[in-house]
Amino acid sequence: MDQSEIYEIIGFELSGNADKHQKEVLKSWMEESESNVKAYNVLRETWESTNINLNHPNEDIQFKKVLYKINASVRPKTFVSRHFIKIAASISIILVSVWFLVYNQSEVKQLEASVSGIEKSNPAGQKSNFLLPDGTKVWLNAESKLRYSTDYGKKDRQVELVGEAFFDVKKDASKEFVVKSENFTTTALGTSFNVQAFPNEGYINVSLVEGKVRVDQYRADSAVDISSKTYLRPGEQIIYDKSKNSLKKGDFNALETTLWKDGILYFDDTPFGDIVVALERWYGVKCSVKNAPEKEVLFSGVFENENLNNVLDAMSYSEKFAHKIDGKSVIIEFK
Template identity: 35%
Template sequence: MGSFQQDIDHLILLYLKGEATQEQIAALKYWIAASEENKLIFKSIQKIWESETSSNAIKLSARREEIWAAASRKKTSLQRKGSPAKSVLWAAVLTFFLIFSAIAFYYRANDEPPLEKTISWLKKENPAGQRSTHLLPDGTRVWLNAMSSLEYPEVFSDSIRRVKITGEAYFDVASNPIKPFIAEVQGIHVEALGTAFNVKNFSNESTRAVSLLEGRVRVSGFEKDQSYILDPGYEILMEKNRVDFHVQTIDFDASFGWKEGILMFNGDDFVTFKRSIERWFGVTMKVTGDPPTDWNIRAKYYNESLKNILRDISFNKNLDFEMVNKDLILKF
């Protein structure tokens, strides 16, 4: 098999396996369009590949020489009739390599790699009761709350920095005006250049929020391609089962305090209180008796122990408590 034929075979195989780059696909298309014989060769190999009678590798190995030989016999027959097939073939060969070289030069000139690389994604997860910080490849620092996860590529692309979040995270984004930073949060995109912001989207809460400390962010992903540019000191709140949103000024401790060890209750009912305690301390709360319907707790604790928090609350809410392993039992 000649060198040129081997090159075409390799391109066709990469294309059929779905592994060809854009420049390889373009080069193959030019070769196919160069002559009717090239088109027949490609269609014959493609037909065998799509057959389900045996493995693709065995089929191609056994048949491709036969396909090329048949195409060669057809060219010879045309030449005997006075057809200029040989000159057309060499013209097609020359055209193919000139185009392939031009495409390769274009990608190199634009600093694009000639072959696509598979980038691995990393995932960081925190269980209940655990918080962590992470440094991303671009220098962005992320504070990850309990019961939250962060996904990001080992290496960011040349044009965009994209991460995925569940739960809650605070970002101190490294400035790079030509490479936007985007945090994906259940269909919502938060785009920043050089910014400090917080995203909150716990699966067991009905509201998600984006809170901005400094810089500017564009929040998008709403119906009808809506987007909103958020200014520092404001946050956007979105109900998960609705498409609208509203904007309000932030309470620093309520929006960002968790990363500094501040546990805050701002008029919370018992269900919200229970959910916060379980997430913050990694316990399971079990309740005996009936909690007051007017729970409405307002309190702020800084790096305080669970025992001290419950002791403080028990004075006002008339409850007893005990810990059994990871089970917190509240008695009313």
């Protein structure tokens, strides 16, 4: 369903004007994911905060309040029915929804300012890009979250990352830009780099595209004791193997590492197991693999904004497997 349609239905629901079919559609949509429930709650809270009472005895005054809320210039000259007021109210929430869609693309969650700071996060199957208060550009991958303080940029420029993000840092010689990810920090003044640090994967990867960065590794049992410092130049990366507690520095393939932010899946002799993990994260699905061959299967390919069925079709020609997609569940069976 188109996003504008579901938010229009939410408008009618909150204004008390939704019919039975719309209520059923809304219920099904909310049951699809937790992020949909959170999106609805944000709009409901925004709606309730307008303090418009649709059953107020003086409907003419209430209608004027609604018009004021939606910045309308029309003034009622005669008595206006309560039904009209409800329709106008639904228009108001639709406009609020448009604001929500523009500033929260891909259903990025931005928490209200608080002592703990601001968080932006994406569920599986969704990516986003946005600007930090200092103008630094961020591309946030699926199953990833970024946190920063409410006074970011005033005293320092520090963010905390879980997952993967690409940063195009706004230059500021007086304040370093610092990314914290597990027991690593990556420090830069003005540069472009990628950090991959998913908690459920066995490695952490920092790849530098432009500029210069310093990557500090802290002892696992300490937040202040640095065990190593590594400086990267453009085209270099470090990979930390969690199981081996080893750090390796070398060159990297910029295409393979950064194309994700442009909506491109890139595989270059990638093990099939890693591909399954990437597809689950990219499309927000869960894959079940049957009769997987004992010999490691490698695959190469480039997919730009392709749907999952097309990707699996292309892979199946060379790898000889069948697949079935049922909602968020995917079954892959080797022949």
